[in-house]
Each structure stands twice: as C-alpha cells, then as structure tokens.
Amino acid sequence: MPDSIVAPPIQVNRGFIWRVSFIAGLGGILYGYDMGIIAAALIFVRDSFHLSTQMQEMVVSIVLVGAMLGAIVGGSVADRIGRRATLLWGGAIFILGSILAPLSPNVDTLIVARALLGLAIGFTSVTAPVYVSELSPPQSRGRLISLYQFALTVGIALADLVGYWLAGGQSWRLMFGIGAVPAALFLLLVLTLPESPRWLFAQNRLAEAQTVLRSYTDESGTKLLLEDIHAALQTNMDRRWSALWSPAARGALFIAVGFTVLQQVTGINTIIYYGPQIFALAGITSNKNAILATLIVAITNMLATIIALVLVDRVGRKPLLYAGVGGMTASLFLLAYAFHNQAAFGASLGMFATVCLVFYIACFAFSMGPIAWILVSEVFPLQIRGRGVAAATIGSGASNFLVSLTFLSLIKAAGNALTFSIYGIFCILTLLFVRFIVPETKGRELESISAKPSVVAR
Numbered sequence: 001m002p003d004s005i006v007a008p009p010i011q012v013n014r015g016f017i018w019r020v021s022f023i024a025g026l027g028g029i030l031y032g033y034d035m036g037i038i039a040a041a042l043i044f045v046r047d048s049f050h051l052s053t054q055m056q057e058m059v060v061s062i063v064l065v066g067a068m069l070g071a072i073v074g075g076s077v078a079d080r081i082g083r084r085a086t087l088l089w090g091g092a093i094f095i096l097g098s099i100l101a102p103l104s105p106n107v108d109t110l111i112v113a114r115a116l117l118g119l120a121i122g123f124t125s126v127t128a129p130v131y132v133s134e135l136s137p138p139q140s141r142g143r144l145i146s147l148y149q150f151a152l153t154v155g156i157a158l159a160d161l162v163g164y165w166l167a168g169g170q171s172w173r174l175m176f177g178i179g180a181v182p183a184a185l186f187l188l189l190v191l192t193l194p195e196s197p198r199w200l201f202a203q204n205r206l207a208e209a210q211t212v213l214r215s216y217t218d219e220s221g222t223k224l225l226l227e228d229i230h231a232a233l234q235t236n237m238d239r240r241w242s243a244l245w246s247p248a249a250r251g252a253l254f255i256a257v258g259f260t261v262l263q264q265v266t267g268i269n270t271i272i273y274y275g276p277q278i279f280a281l282a283g284i285t286s287n288k289n290a291i292l293a294t295l296i297v298a299i300t301n302m303l304a305t306i307i308a309l310v311l312v313d314r315v316g317r318k319p320l321l322y323a324g325v326g327g328m329t330a331s332l333f334l335l336a337y338a339f340h341n342q343a344a345f346g347a348s349l350g351m352f353a354t355v356c357l358v359f360y361i362a363c364f365a366f367s368m369g370p371i372a373w374i375l376v377s378e379v380f381p382l383q384i385r386g387r388g389v390a391a392a393t394i395g396s397g398a399s400n401f402l403v404s405l406t407f408l409s410l411i412k413a414a415g416n417a418l419t420f421s422i423y424g425i426f427c428i429l430t431l432l433f434v435r436f437i438v439p440e441t442k443g444r445e446l447e448s449i450s451a452k453p454s455v456v457a458r
Helices: 014-049 053-081 083-103 107-135 138-169 172-177 180-190 197-202 206-214 219-233 241-245 247-265 268-281 287-311 317-340 342-365 368-378 382-414 416-436 446-451
Strands: none
Touching: 014 053, 014 083, 014 107, 014 138, 014 172, 014 180, 014 268, 014 287, 053 083, 053 107, 053 382, 083 107, 083 172, 083 180, 107 138, 107 197, 107 368, 107 382, 138 172, 138 287, 138 368, 197 206, 197 219, 197 382, 206 219, 219 382, 241 247, 241 382, 247 268, 247 368, 247 382, 247 416, 268 287, 268 342, 268 382, 287 317, 287 342, 287 368, 317 342, 317 368, 317 416, 342 368, 368 382, 382 416
16 A cells, blocks of 8 residues: 555544544444344243344334434434534434333334334434544544444343343343443543544534534644645535535545345344344253353354454454454354254354354454444545435345345244355355445545545555
C-alpha cells in the first residue's frame, strides 16, 4: 500500500474518545441483548402461547424487519438531524419496546414489541459506528469501532446469562423487561455527548465543529482534520438515496452491502437465536443445559472479540478475515460431518458440537463480527455516509431475516448436516470476496478511503 494514503498520527484526548466509544457501545449492548435474549425466552414463549414452528420463526425474525425499517429511516435521519439526535431517538424506542414486551398478553403484542426493538436496533446500528468513526483518529479507528461489536457480544452474553438465571422459573417476561435498564442508561449518557464534528461541518456549522475538535485534539490536529473534511466536501455529491448508485459511491456500496450480507449467510445468527435448539439436536435435551451451552458460546464470542480490539489496527483487516473465516469454514464442515455420522459419535456428539460452535464463534468474533462494522463506517463519502451505512444494514438485516426465518424449516427439510454444509459453502464465498473485493483500510484517513476505496494493496 503506498505510504501517501496513510494518514499521519493525530494527537487526541484519549479519555474523551474512549468515553464517546463506551457510550456509543451501550447501543451495541442493547442490540446484543435484544437479539440474544430470544434464544432463552423463545423456549418458554413457545409453550406459553403454543406457537407453531412458523410462529416461532416470526417472533425471532420480526425484530429484523424492524431493524431494516430502522436502518432506512435512521440513515436519512442521521444525515438530516445529526448522529447524536438519532442515537437519542434510538434509546427512547429501546425503552418503549423493552416495557411493552414483558406486558404482552398475546403473541401479536409481543411481535409488535419485538418490531419496535428492531426499529431501535436499526437506528443505533446505523448511527453508532458512524459516530465513533467520525470522531476517531485514523491510527486507532478500527479498535474504537470494534468496541461497538465488543459491546454487542457483551449484550448477547448478558442475555444468555439472564436467560440461564431465569430459566428455572420460566420467567420470559422478566428476561425481556430487564432490557429497559441499559436502555435508560444509554439515553441519559447520550445526552452528555457532542455532535459529530464532520456532520457539523457538512451543515456549515464550522464554529461548532471546531469547538468539538478542540475538545479532544490540539490546534494542528484540528487544522488537519478540518482541511481533510473540507476537501472531501468539495465533491458536489447528491445527498439523496440515489447518490449511492453514483460512480463515486457505487464501489463502496458493493463492498459494504456484499460483506454484510455474507456476514449473515455464513450462519452466525442461527447460533445466537436458536442455540438451545441446535444443542438439543446434538443430544443436550435439558433446556437449562442447552441454555448453558449457548451461554458458553456467547462468552467465547465476547472474549474473542478482544483479539480484534488488539490486532485490527496492527495487522490490518484482511489478515484477520483470512484467519477468522478460514476457521469458520472448517468448524461448519466438521459440524456437518458430525451430524452426518451422528450414530458413530453417540453420546459424545453434544460435546463435539459444542467445541465446533465455540471455535466457530471465536473465529467470527475476531474477524467478520467487528470488521463488518469497521468497513461500512469507513468506505462511504461523508455526504452520504449515514445512508450508505443504512444500505449495508438493510442488506445485513434482509439476509439475517431470511436465514433466521428459514433455519428451523431448513433443518427439517434438508437435515442437520446439509444445513451446516450450506453455511460452510457461504464461508468459502466470503474468503473469495475478501481476497478480490475487500480493501485494506488500516491507518487511512476516512476521506482518503471514501475518495476511492478500492485503491489499496489487496
């Protein structure tokens, strides 16, 4: 990669940047909790409301419909009224959905509550990584955006821990209701944050942008960043959704949407949403033990994300992707082999499946999990960054919805072995996409990436 496209180090107030990243990361905790809690709660919701397989899939998947709608609306809102205001709206909707879900008298009300939670997820998942990327210095941007993914894994682990803790009493209503606590905390803390200086500059609010920049960097850093932002805004780019198809943004759109779709069709959320059912297929018949196994997977997901935090700005995005997706591929084909030879494995199948899934989730956690958020926050031009990330989130949500809506039916129709083999094939396609399409963005200023995201050493 030519040295000329690598940004010089910028001195920053790290305490301020880490505080911003932590608060934005709380949105990731809410995302992870509301996505993850369904794994434990569904077992008891299914019995309370006597749900069919299709209705179970609907309860799980409706949150993704809400997330896609939230991404569409949130992307436009984030570009129009600002990153901070959009996060505030997301926090308020999280609280509403977290209160309605445990009060649901029937499955229809629960579906509405889950849709609201999805709407909040769409708002925050579009906005939080963009917000962090627009305040972060280039030399640590990957690590700081990865905190959002780390927070997401903390939310999933917290959900599985709460699910395991409350499983004995089958308290699915309390499982949902606990989510209101971090939602309220998130809303209060976002009130203490400033607006993104890049967004302020784009709105011709130069004095406010300078004030925010000076609150966490010195005069030379402020001058350098303002020059880069000003240069990026010289491009006369349409801010409508149609601008995503313009020559200046089309390559970024293909990278971001393609990668986030592949992230989902490799099967990650089948484990997050249906973990207990997968372990039941492998012979772990106790609900509580199946939830415990899912909790182990979630804790692994959280801890392995730390690898990305440490390495993503040192070794780069692509080396981590090669290692992680390669490990995911091997895990899925081993799991498929085990299910195909279930009789030979006997009682040890449950342990072998647990090992495969733990290794799979670990590989995902230090590669595709955080790097998806990093890439989509880096590759789009400033004028349409909110809409660009929204488009990637919509692609992710649509493919996630398709996978989660069909997983149980696919297991019934195709069998366990073929189902996991299909996800393994998608992992192979992901490796090819990383090799030939995904750019290396380590150490580059946002404006240089979005100007021409494909001009990098592959």
